[in-house]
Every structure is written in C-alpha cells, then in structure tokens.
Amino acid sequence: MFDDRTINVQAQKRAIRVLGLVLACCLISAVVGVPMVEAATQKTPPSYNYSYWNEAVPAPAAYQATEIITGNTLGTGQLLEPNDLHVTEDQTVYILDSGNHRVIVTDHQFQVLRIVDSFMNDGQVDRFQQPLGLFVNDEGHLYVADTGNHRIVQLAPDGSLVQIVDTPESDLLPANFVFQPARLVVDLAGRIYVMAIGVFDGFMEFNADGTFTTFIGANRVQVDPIEYIWKRLSTREQRSQMVQFTPTEFTNLDIDEEGFIYATNGDEWGDNIKKLNAHGTDILRRNGYFSPGGDIVYYINDGPPRLIDIDVADREIYSVLDAKQGRIFTYNGDGFLMYVFGGKGNLIGEFHTPVAIERIGDDFLVLDKALGEITVFKPTEYGQILNEAVRSYYEGDEERSSALFRRAADLNANLEYAYDGIGKSLLRQGEYKEAVHYFRQAMDRLNYSKAYLLYRKQVMREIFPTMMTCLLIFIVVYFTVRKVVNLRGRKKGVPIEME
Amino acid sequence: MRWNKEWIRFPFYLTVHPYKAYWELKYERDQKTNLWTSLIILAALSFTMILSSQYSGFLVNYKDPRELNSLMEIVYVVVPVLFFCIANWSLTTLMDGEGKFVEIFISTCFALLPLIVINLPWIWLSNFISMEETAFYYVSNSIATLWFLYLLFVGNMTVQQFTASKTILTLFLTAIAMGFMAFLCLLFFSLIQQIAGFVVTIYQELVFRT
Structure with missing residues (x-):
C-alpha cells in the first residue's frame, strides 16, 4: 500500500513536471515564434555523424x-572484472585484471610478456586488492591505483617497488578521509594526478x-532547476532527507604529450569533457558545430550520455566512451566530431559494459568489464583518410589535408567538416570564389566571411575600371546632351528675348 | 474609389510625424481606406518576413531552409498582431480608453511600417556583407524595432486618448494579457487534443474488439 502510494506520488510528480515543461516550451515557442524542437524522436542510423543542424546523418563506418x-x-585464464587499460608509446598493452588482482602485460599482438600480481615490499610479498586504475609512464614505471588497499603503488620496469603512496595527510582533507584512488595519470615531471572515489x-x-600537494580542476555544482524548486518548497525536515547538491565527480582522465589533463565527468548538461592546464582551468576548444560530449540527440528515457573514459591520441585527437550507449566518439582538437562507432549488443563490435578505451596506433581497444574481453x-579506408586528413591539417600540410578531405567528402557527402578543410586550403591558394562556396557548404560563417571579403575585393578590383569608364561616359553624355538642349533652347529663346 | 497618391504618402508621413498623423488617422481620414491600407501593410510585413527567412545573407540567416514554411511565417506575423489588438482592446475598454477595435488594429498596423522599410532592403544587402559588417544589420534591425515600439506607443496614446504614463501601463499589461491568452489557447488546444485522442482510442478499441 505504502509502496503503491510512493510510486503514485512519484508518477504524479513526474507527470506534473513533464506537463509543466511541455507547457513552458509551447508558451515560449508560441511567444518567440520559434518552431518547437523535436526532442530526440528520430532513430539514429547504424553509423552516423551529427550535422550542423544537430541531426544524426548517416556516415560510413x-x-x-x-x-x-x-x-x-x-x-x-578468464579476466575477472577488468577495469583499466593502458598502451605505452612502444605499443605495450597493460590490462588491469581487477577481479584477479593482477596486471597483464602484452605486446601489440597480444602475446603475454609478463603478469604482475605481487611485488616485494620490505622483504615481504605484497599484493594488490581490487585495483581500479593503472598508468605507465615513458620510463616504463607502472603506477597502480590499489583501491582496496587505499594506496598507490609505483613499480619499476623490473617489477621492484619504487614507492607506495598511502592515505595523504593534509589540512585540505577531512580527518576521517578514506583514500580510494580509482584512476590516475602521471605527467612528465612525475607528478601523480589521482581521481579518488x-x-x-x-x-x-x-x-x-x-x-x-593540492586539488585541481574541481567541477562546478550543477543544480537541476526543478529539483531546486522542490527543495525550496519543502520543509527543513524534508530537505534534510534529500540529496545534497554536490559537484559532480570526474569519471576518468588521461594526459596528452604536452602534459594537459583531459577529463570526463558525469554532468548531465554542461561540459562533460574538460582539458585542464596546470592551474586546473578548462582550455578545451569547442569550435565544432556543437560542444563535444557524446550524443546530442537521445531518447528522453535513456537520458544524456554518461562518459566514463577518455583517450588522447596524437595531434590533439581525443576519444570518449559513453557507457550508456556503448559508443565511442572521436573529436579533433577544435572540437569537431570525426566519427562514432560501437554500441551495445551481442554482435562483434558491440559491448555489454564497456569501461575503458585506448588507442594502439590507429587501432582502438575497448575493454568490456562484464564480459572480460x-x-x-x-580503421576502415574512410576512417584512415579522416585520421590522416586531420593530422595533416594539424601539421599545416594544407595541400595534403585538402586532398584527403576531398576523398573523405567523396565517401561521405554529409561530412560538413570535410568541406571546411577543403575551403581552408582553397582560401590559402587564393581561390576565393570556390572557398566561399565550400565554407557555405560547411556552414562555417567565420571563414565564409574571410573568404567573402577577399572575393568581394577581387571582384571590385576587376569591375572597377569598367564601372568608372561607364560612369565617365555617362557624365560626358549627360553634359553634352544638356548643352545641346540648352543651345537649342537659347536659339529659340533669343528672338523671344529680343521682342 | 479613385487612385490617390496620398494613400502611399500618408503611411510614410505617419512614421516621421506620428503625433499629427495618428490624430488625422483617427479623426479626419476615411476609416475604410485606413483599414485597407493597414491590411496591405500587414501583408507586406508577412511578405518581408518570408523573403527575409529565405533570401537573407548566409551570415545573418540562421534558419534551417528545410523547415521554412511561408504559411507559418504569415501566422507568426498575423497572430501576434491580432493577439495584441484583442488584449489591448479588452484592457482599454475596462480602462476608459476611447479606441474602437478597428482603430486599435489600424494604429497597430501602421506602426509596423518601419519594420518593412528598414528590413526589406537589408534582405538584399545582407548578401554582400562580411562578419564585421553584420553589426550594421543588427543595429538597423534594432532601430526598426525601437521605431516600431515608439509608433505603437504614440498610436495607442492617440487612439485611446490616454496620458503617456497610462499608455505605458496599458502596454505593459497588454503584454501580460497576451501571455495569458497564449497560455489559455494552448491549454484549450491541448485539452481538445486529449479529448480527440480519447475518442480515437475508444473507436480503435471498439474496432479491434469486434
């Protein structure tokens, strides 16, 4: 009985909320005169990309x-709840087999090199306990977030213990602080950045x-306006039982060649991908057609994407993993979505509970926790072309990138970003008219404007002599005609005046 | 009726001499001609809006060309004007205004003229501007809107024979009343929709059962 009622109340609350939202939307759209946005009702094609108009459009895989x-x-032996993956520069793969409390090290062809499950600590054999994250730096030092033992373990390439980071003591931390490191990265200077539960x-x-030393890059508190209103309306007792507004936790992190930390968080709206500099300020470029952060169109029942892993490749290309739909989204440094793949299901290339992604060269490794695989x-031809095009553009090789973007556009006419790449190289070559055309296809207003200004100047320069000649001729003709008319008039007028 | 140059000249005269012209509009001019002129102005504004969403330059046109619907553009012009007139008339009758509904409608439509005069040439011109020059476009748009609001204010004041402060108050209340009307209309339509849905469901149920 009680259960029924709570469910009813909840349903009612939800109904009121939905109704309110719909009415608000209608009202706003009616008043402002904007057609109502169809919220996430279209079916996404198997392989897709998002267009300028924020619609999922088909794309080749x-x-x-x-x-x-x-x-x-x-x-x-079977992997038991593996949680993390790492691939080093020399393409050695580290798999963190959490359930079996070990790290499996393989080469790029998945031949096992060694298994790290214990180390010597003060003359005694020590083991991991449910570790959740690992990182390997350039010198081959293995860092393990040994969550169950509340510590971080750093091992040298030969497996000997370098140091153990235990629960830190600091004024910044509460007295009853429990240190549960979950994911970590290490920068070039050896500083360790830890995401702790x-x-x-x-x-x-x-x-x-x-x-x-300190905390960096705290997320902002995100307040759901409806939750806020409910909270304002409820009594103090009710409020004390509600969930507090807390900043969202990060869900994962990675570090690029230059030492910038890329992080994902569980925000339902706002920026769920961040690129943090040394101050902890977000410096991710979001110049794409929409802000990076997974699917932008989704079913209301499914909710927004929940990003749980991020992997930074070379040339500022990065990929994120959405746990809800099991999809991997790859963006370039400017924030343009390059491609989407993956999904949930039982076929090869689909996952059950994906937890980690990593790049090995241009290949992707996706770790599934539940299936332990x-x-x-x-990459397909299309994927390879796109990868190369973005890389050559990043390196400033516009000619090559333009050629590659042309091929990408041939394979996928829906890829507006490719037209942008073509337009940029045309602009540099001085083909302004063509560039204007391509920027318009790419819906890139800023570059369109640049190209258009140059084109306008070019045209003006071409037609200026003709225009001036015409004007001159017109003036000459006008004055001559007037003079002739005046002369005639005077001839007629003279006798009249004489009289 | 014989063609008269004054028909075209007067609306433009009104935009620059609103006080005098609105007085003439209410007390001295033929009401039927006024009504026809205002309908033409309304049609012209709808036309301007359609043209602007179709042919404005790429840099200032953020509309999805695939979702362009000329009929809806007309609705977006005509419905707010009618809403305003109805709301204003309902309020001013209660507040001792002297305006009849037709007069309110005519004064509102005449006030729309700056929106056409300024925005129409910009549709063509906006195709030849750069990003930096779009500032001029937006400034002209704002000027047009402010001018329109000024004319609306003067027109309302003259038609109702209100003081300036009372006019501002009524205009403010009119805006609120328009919100209420929009809300009631939506409520009405959504209820009708639900009833229709209910009837359709019952019909389907009957069809499937038998």
Whole structure:
C-alpha cells in the first residue's frame, strides 16, 4: 500500500513536471515564434555523424571490429572484472585484471610478456586488492591505483617497488578521509594526478615523491532547476532527507604529450569533457558545430550520455566512451566530431559494459568489464583518410589535408567538416570564389566571411575600371546632351528675348 | 474609389510625424481606406518576413531552409498582431480608453511600417556583407524595432486618448494579457487534443474488439 502510494506520488510528480515543461516550451515557442524542437524522436542510423543542424546523418563506418581478445586467447585464464587499460608509446598493452588482482602485460599482438600480481615490499610479498586504475609512464614505471588497499603503488620496469603512496595527510582533507584512488595519470615531471572515489574537489595532485600537494580542476555544482524548486518548497525536515547538491565527480582522465589533463565527468548538461592546464582551468576548444560530449540527440528515457573514459591520441585527437550507449566518439582538437562507432549488443563490435578505451596506433581497444574481453577495432579506408586528413591539417600540410578531405567528402557527402578543410586550403591558394562556396557548404560563417571579403575585393578590383569608364561616359553624355538642349533652347529663346 | 497618391504618402508621413498623423488617422481620414491600407501593410510585413527567412545573407540567416514554411511565417506575423489588438482592446475598454477595435488594429498596423522599410532592403544587402559588417544589420534591425515600439506607443496614446504614463501601463499589461491568452489557447488546444485522442482510442478499441 505504502509502496503503491510512493510510486503514485512519484508518477504524479513526474507527470506534473513533464506537463509543466511541455507547457513552458509551447508558451515560449508560441511567444518567440520559434518552431518547437523535436526532442530526440528520430532513430539514429547504424553509423552516423551529427550535422550542423544537430541531426544524426548517416556516415560510413570509420572503424570495424576485427578481433576479440579474452583471457583464454591470452592464455592467462578468464579476466575477472577488468577495469583499466593502458598502451605505452612502444605499443605495450597493460590490462588491469581487477577481479584477479593482477596486471597483464602484452605486446601489440597480444602475446603475454609478463603478469604482475605481487611485488616485494620490505622483504615481504605484497599484493594488490581490487585495483581500479593503472598508468605507465615513458620510463616504463607502472603506477597502480590499489583501491582496496587505499594506496598507490609505483613499480619499476623490473617489477621492484619504487614507492607506495598511502592515505595523504593534509589540512585540505577531512580527518576521517578514506583514500580510494580509482584512476590516475602521471605527467612528465612525475607528478601523480589521482581521481579518488568520494572526492568532489577535483583531482588530487601528488608530487613525484608521493606527497599530497593540492586539488585541481574541481567541477562546478550543477543544480537541476526543478529539483531546486522542490527543495525550496519543502520543509527543513524534508530537505534534510534529500540529496545534497554536490559537484559532480570526474569519471576518468588521461594526459596528452604536452602534459594537459583531459577529463570526463558525469554532468548531465554542461561540459562533460574538460582539458585542464596546470592551474586546473578548462582550455578545451569547442569550435565544432556543437560542444563535444557524446550524443546530442537521445531518447528522453535513456537520458544524456554518461562518459566514463577518455583517450588522447596524437595531434590533439581525443576519444570518449559513453557507457550508456556503448559508443565511442572521436573529436579533433577544435572540437569537431570525426566519427562514432560501437554500441551495445551481442554482435562483434558491440559491448555489454564497456569501461575503458585506448588507442594502439590507429587501432582502438575497448575493454568490456562484464564480459572480460577486449575488442580490437581497425580503421576502415574512410576512417584512415579522416585520421590522416586531420593530422595533416594539424601539421599545416594544407595541400595534403585538402586532398584527403576531398576523398573523405567523396565517401561521405554529409561530412560538413570535410568541406571546411577543403575551403581552408582553397582560401590559402587564393581561390576565393570556390572557398566561399565550400565554407557555405560547411556552414562555417567565420571563414565564409574571410573568404567573402577577399572575393568581394577581387571582384571590385576587376569591375572597377569598367564601372568608372561607364560612369565617365555617362557624365560626358549627360553634359553634352544638356548643352545641346540648352543651345537649342537659347536659339529659340533669343528672338523671344529680343521682342 | 479613385487612385490617390496620398494613400502611399500618408503611411510614410505617419512614421516621421506620428503625433499629427495618428490624430488625422483617427479623426479626419476615411476609416475604410485606413483599414485597407493597414491590411496591405500587414501583408507586406508577412511578405518581408518570408523573403527575409529565405533570401537573407548566409551570415545573418540562421534558419534551417528545410523547415521554412511561408504559411507559418504569415501566422507568426498575423497572430501576434491580432493577439495584441484583442488584449489591448479588452484592457482599454475596462480602462476608459476611447479606441474602437478597428482603430486599435489600424494604429497597430501602421506602426509596423518601419519594420518593412528598414528590413526589406537589408534582405538584399545582407548578401554582400562580411562578419564585421553584420553589426550594421543588427543595429538597423534594432532601430526598426525601437521605431516600431515608439509608433505603437504614440498610436495607442492617440487612439485611446490616454496620458503617456497610462499608455505605458496599458502596454505593459497588454503584454501580460497576451501571455495569458497564449497560455489559455494552448491549454484549450491541448485539452481538445486529449479529448480527440480519447475518442480515437475508444473507436480503435471498439474496432479491434469486434
């Protein structure tokens, strides 16, 4: 009985909320005169990209699953709830097999090199306990977020212990603080950035010697306006039972070649991808047709995407993993969506509970926690062209990037971003008219304006002599005619005057 | 009726000499001619709006060309004007205004003229501007809107024979009343829709059962 009622109340509340929203939308749209936006009702095609108009448009597949790696194919026994992956510069793959408390190290062809499950700590054998994250720096040092043991373990390439970072002590931390590191990265200077469970103040930053220094990059508190109104309306007792407004936790992080941290968080709206500089300020470029952050069109029942992993490749290309739909979104440094692949299901190339992505060269590895398997994705021709085009553009090789973008546009006429690439190189070559055309296709107003100004100047310069000649002729003719008319008039007028 | 140059000249005269011209409009001019002129102005504004959403330059046109609907553009012009007139008339009859509904309608339509005069040439001109020059476009748009509001104010004041402060108050209340009307209309339509849906469901149920 009680249960029924609560459900009813909830349903009512939801109904009121939906009704209110719909009415508000209608009212606003009626008053402002904007047609109501169809909220997420269209079916997304199997492989897609988002257009300028924020619609999912069909696109060729950029990546295809080629292989599935399980514990059995590795010969290490089933993976049990693996949580993290890391690929180093020399393409060594580190798999964190959390349920079996070990790290499996393989080469790029998935031949097992070694298994790290214990290390010598003060002459005694020490083991991991439910570790959740790992990182390997350029020198081959393995950092493990040993969550169950509330510590971070750093091991040298030969497996010997370098240091253990235990629960830090600081004025910034509460007295009863429980240190549960979940994911971590290490920068070139050896500083460790840790995402810890239950920490809302950002990432914990540790010095190379393991002393805690500060928090960086805290998320802002996001308040749901409807929740806020309910809270204002309820009594103090009711309020004390409600969930507090807290800043969202980060969900994952990665670090690029230059030491910038890329992070994802669980925000339902706002920016759920961040690029943090040393101050913890977000410097991610969001110049694409929409802000990066997974699907922009989704069913209301499914809710917005929840990003749980991010992987930065070379040339500022980065990919994020949406846990809700199991899709991987790749963006370039300017924030343009390059391609989307993956999904949930039972076919090869689809996942059950994907938790981690990593790039190995241009291939993708996606780790599935529940199934304990890694899916390898290889780029198709289209994906390869796009990767190369973005890279050459980043390096300033406009000629090559333009050629590649042309090929990409041939394969996918819906890719507005490719037209932008073509337009930019045409602009540099001085083909202003063509550039204007391509920028218009790409819906790039800023560059359109640049190209148009140059084109206008060019045209004006061409027609200026003709225009001036015409004007001159007109003036000469006008004055001559007037003079003739005047002369005639005077001839007629003279006798009259004489009289 | 014989063609008279004054028909065209007067609306333009009104935009620059609103006080005098609105007085003439209410007390001295033929009401039937006024009504026809205002209908033509309304049609011209709808036409301007359609043209502007179709042919404005790329840099200032953010409308999705695939969703362009000329009929809806007309609705977006005509419905707010009618809403305003109805709301204003309802309020001013209660507040001792002297205006009849037709007079309110005519004065409102005449006030729309700056929106046409300024925006129409910009449709063509906006195709030849750069990003920096769009500032001129937006400034002219704002000037047109402000001018329109000024004419609306003067027109309303003259038609109702109100003081300036009372006119501002009624215009403010009119805006609120328009909101109410929009809300009631939506409520009405959504209820009708639900009833229709209910009837359709029952019909379907009967068809499937038998």
